[in-house]
Amino acid sequence: MLKLPIYLDNNATTPMDPRVLEAMTPFFLEHYGNAASRNHPFGWEAEEAVDYAREQVAKLIGADPKEIIFTSGATEGDNLGIKGIYEMYASKGNHIITATTEHKAVLDTCKHIEKSGGEVTYLQVQPDGLIDLKELEAAIKPTTILIAIMYANNEIGVVMPIKEISAIARKHGVLLFTDGTQAVGKIPVDVNKDGIDLMAFTAHKMYGPKGVGALYVRRKNPRVKVTAQMDGGGHERGMRSGTLNVPGIVGFGKACEICMLDMEEDTKRISKMRDHLETELLKLEEAYVNGSREHRLPHVANISFKHVEGEGLLMGFNKNIALSSGSACTSASLEPSYVLKALGLGDDLAHSSLRFGLGRFTTDEQIEYTIKAISETVLKLREMSPLWEMYKEGIDLSTIEWAAH
Amino acid sequence: MAYSEKVIDHYQNPKNVGTLDKSAKNVGTGLVGAPECGDVMRLQIQVDDAGMITDAKFKTFGCGSAIASSSLATEWLKGKSVDEALKIDNMDIVEELNLPPVKIHCSVLAEDAIKSAINDYRVKNGLEEIKFEESVVH
Numbered sequence A: 001m002l003k004l005p006i007y008l009d010n011n012a013t014t015p016m017d018p019r020v021l022e023a024m025t026p027f028f029l030e031h032y033g034n035a036a037s038r039n040h041p042f043g044w045e046a047e048e049a050v051d052y053a054r055e056q057v058a059k060l061i062g063a064d065p066k067e068i069i070f071t072s073g074a075t076e077g078d079n080l081g082i083k084g085i086y087e088m089y090a091s092k093g094n095h096i097i098t099a100t101t102e103h104k105a106v107l108d109t110c111k112h113i114e115k116s117g118g119e120v121t122y123l124q125v126q127p128d129g130l131i132d133l134k135e136l137e138a139a140i141k142p143t144t145i146l147i148a149i150m151y152a153n154n155e156i157g158v159v160m161p162i163k164e165i166s167a168i169a170r171k172h173g174v175l176l177f178t179d180g181t182q183a184v185g186k187i188p189v190d191v192n193k194d195g196i197d198l199m200a201f202t203a204h205k206m207y208g209p210k211g212v213g214a215l216y217v218r219r220k221n222p223r224v225k226v227t228a229q230m231d232g233g234g235h236e237r238g239m240r241s242g243t244l245n246v247p248g249i250v251g252f253g254k255a256c257e258i259c260m261l262d263m264e265e266d267t268k269r270i271s272k273m274r275d276h277l278e279t280e281l282l283k284l285e286e287a288y289v290n291g292s293r294e295h296r297l298p299h300v301a302n303i304s305f306k307h308v309e310g311e312g313l314l315m316g317f318n319k320n321i322a323l324s325s326g327s328a329c330t331s332a333s334l335e336p337s338y339v340l341k342a343l344g345l346g347d348d349l350a351h352s353s354l355r356f357g358l359g360r361f362t363t364d365e366q367i368e369y370t371i372k373a374i375s376e377t378v379l380k381l382r383e384m385s386p387l388w389e390m391y392k393e394g395i396d397l398s399t400i401e402w403a404a405h
Numbered sequence B: 001m002a003y004s005e006k007v008i009d010h011y012q013n014p015k016n017v018g019t020l021d022k023s024a025k026n027v028g029t030g031l032v033g034a035p036e037c038g039d040v041m042r043l044q045i046q047v048d049d050a051g052m053i054t055d056a057k058f059k060t061f062g063c064g065s066a067i068a069s070s071s072l073a074t075e076w077l078k079g080k081s082v083d084e085a086l087k088i089d090n091m092d093i094v095e096e097l098n099l100p101p102v103k104i105h106c107s108v109l110a111e112d113a114i115k116s117a118i119n120d121y122r123v124k125n126g127l128e129e130i131k132f133e134e135s136v137v138h
């Protein structure tokens, strides 16, 4: 029996894998020691568990355990990675290159840096959501210290050409930071093969708990250091003070281990469902995929249904299907998604988009239900849409003078 | 955000969706909003010789609250005189539908659409266009 509601918002967060919860449980009530307590078994157990998790996390991304700094999540990793480099390498330069489609945790960190005297170049993306490598290389100057480009985008799922980006970074002696939040655990990420110097990621997007993540910081070729952003007891080799979240870290480790073991199987199954969903929904007239379909995460689809508004569309089924929309007509700002706009999508298409994030626990039955519910709602709302009527009458909507807003 | 039951009801069973002949002299059409803003509302009234609104139709591209606001507006318009219709205030819609503050602009849009439809009707029938204060809520 199909159980409602259906969860298809796995880019926002994933449910925990029960195996992760099982691994964490003893660390709340039995092994509750502080990993920094050196003088008794409680502390030793906790430290041992953290060390083991550090290995599990490192292994998933091909890193050395010493290169993993535990954080509270990807937002903190983005802040620590970017601000930490900016401060540590101040004598070398003050210029950072990033892209307009980054997560707010990166963009707002860069804005903060600009306010404190740094210089940031925001690369535009191409219509497929990927950056232009020539533009990237041209943006590098003698004062450039860091390139910060995400591995995969949270809204449209496009995967950036990280290997090519790192080759350019290396060639010019610039460090590469990447926000790996959406990619790690979903597709193979290897810090050495990919040439990544720093990478932020988080447990709650890979079936682990919320509130724990990591920053990978390269230790060899080159040895990279970041200035701590939090003062305190000097945990995590001085780069991130604060008592370690032992149960969270244990869960994070377990989540990484499972992702590594199940990635191939999961990807096969999930991408098949995603492709089916996409094929069926694209049978609707005037439906378009946003972003590159070729360079894309296997579980994500972002689709615009022209002439229906995303939020109105969601209302047709959001009691039963959890999804998000690129339309932001809800909030104080009437701006639609800046990521979709960066692709060059008109605001109308940006307002008409839905983001599907499938996951490990998505089933064929759920996808069938979703296809049906969304198709029906789109058709129903188009019957109600003045834009659809005009489109059907052959009126070019761009020629209409809309009331000033 | 949770929608009120009345919004959900209008969304699921919208009243008076449709199109009137916009070239007819006794039909007034208001088209407000813009696709860029995520909301476009078209509201039409049909007026008889006595100045009574005998029919009203809408089509809306927008969120559930915008759809509900326009659906409700058409219900209210039917059977009113044009002069009475001018008195419909967006806050009446807000109250009836229990719209939260972020959704007030959806009701403003409905009020604008009513006024714009009335003006279209007036101009078609040789009457003077009524100047309204700019609504500032958008």
Ligand SMILES: Cc1ncc(COP(=O)(O)O)c(C=O)c1O
Pocket: A011, A012, A072, A073, A074, A075, A076, A078, A103, A105, A150, A152, A153, A154, A179, A181, A182, A201, A202, A203, A211, A213
């Ligand atoms: C690309 C990206 N970076 C950073 C974050 C923030 O992660 P966290 O919730 O762990 O702080 C997210 C999640 O919303 C994300 O998708």
Ligand code: FES
Pocket: A329, A330, B037, B038, B039, B062, B063, B064, B065, B066, B102, B103, B105, B106
């Ligand atoms: S139409 Fe903009 S939120 Fe309702």
